[in-house]
Structure formats: C-alpha cells, structure tokens
Amino acid sequence: MTYGAGMDLTGKVALVTGAARGLGRAMAVALARAGCDLAVSDIAQSGDGATPYALSSRDDLAETVRAVEQLGRRAVGTPCDVTVAADVAKLMAFVEEQLGGLDVLIGNAGIVAARRWRRWTRRCGTASST
Numbered sequence: 475m476t477y478g479a480g481m482d483l484t485g486k487v488a489l490v491t492g493a494a495r496g497l498g499r500a501m502a503v504a505l506a507r508a509g510c511d512l513a514v515s516d517i518a519q520s521g522d523g524a525t526p527y528a529l530s531s532r533d534d535l536a537e538t539v540r541a542v543e544q545l546g547r548r549a550v551g552t553p554c555d556v557t558v559a560a561d562v563a564k565l566m567a568f569v570e571e572q573l574g575g576l577d578v579l580i581g582n583a584g585i586v587a588a589r590r591w592r593r594w595t596r597r598c599g600t601a602s603s604t
C-alpha cells in the first residue's frame with residue numbers, strides 16, 4: 475500500500491516532529507505524496523545515555539528531507555527537542571519563516587520506555603489493583 479496516495483493535500487504545509495526515522499519519516503513521506511510541503515524536525519542527537527535506546531542523528535533527519543524532495547515537494551529540516559519550550563518556539567518561527575504557515579501538525583516525537591505498570595502507577599500516585 476502507498477500511504478498518502480489517496481489524499482489530496484496539495485498546497486498544504488505539514489510539520490512532523492520526530493521525523494528523522496521510523497513512523498515520523500513514513501508520515502512525512504505520506505504527506506508529501508498527498509501534496510504537502512514539509513517541515514521536519516527531530517532531536518537529532520544520537521543520545522547521551524539518558525534514553526533507553528539511541529535517538530536519531532542529523533544525517534537521519536537529512537535523509538528524511540531528501541526522501542520528501544525526491545517526491546517533488548519542498549522540505550526543510552531543523553533540530554528540535556520537543557521537551558524544551560524554547561526549542562519549540564524556535565521551530566514554529568522557523569516553519570513560519572521558511573514555509574509561510576502551517577496546516578497539518580503531526581506530534582510524533584517520543585520514545586517508548588518500558589516500565590513495570592505497578593511501579594509506575596505507584597510513583598504517579600494512581601491506585602492500581604495489579
């Protein structure tokens with residue numbers, strides 16, 4: 475199946491966070507196929523050991539930009555840690571400046587941290603019978 479082929483979003487501008495690989499890159503490519511110009515961002519620093527697995531690099535983010543451009547759409551990429559408010563403000567200004575506005579936002583950035591449910595609910599103060 476070719477995702478994005480059935481939608482017509484010609485002329486729209488989309489922003490995908492966490493777009494350097496995985497689902498984020500796939501959604502950026504699908505939106506480009508549907509006609510969007512793309513802003514893509516990612517933390518783009520392979521990791522300081524604080525996360526349970528390595529995050530993406532600037533090269534990964536550049537590869538997403540290339541994949542969108544190969545579909546004939548505009549693509550701009552910039553690093554952004556979505557947990558840092560100042561980074562997000564800069565990202566929004568960058569999108570406005572480079573692409574003139576925003577129609578579609580995919581907040582995809584994130585990690586999966588496997589934790590034992592009981593310990594997590596205790597730490598959050600949530601009652602749990604498990």
Ligand SMILES: NC(=O)c1ccc[n+]([C@@H]2O[C@H](COP(=O)([O-])OP(=O)(O)OC[C@H]3O[C@@H](n4cnc5c(N)ncnc54)[C@H](O)[C@@H]3O)[C@@H](O)[C@H]2O)c1
Pocket residue numbers: 491492493494495496497498515516517518519529530531554555556557582583584585586
């Ligand atoms: N793949 C799954 O089965 C699954 C299941 C449930 C939820 N999700 C969620 O979907 C999203 C994408 O999953 P994926 O499998 O493509 O993961 P992935 O790890 O391949 O991609 C996530 C991207 O987000 C980036 N990222 C992480 N923290 C960031 C931050 N603070 N700021 C900016 N970028 C950041 C990473 O560098 C990476 O490029 C994630 O949010 C994940 O938690 C995925």
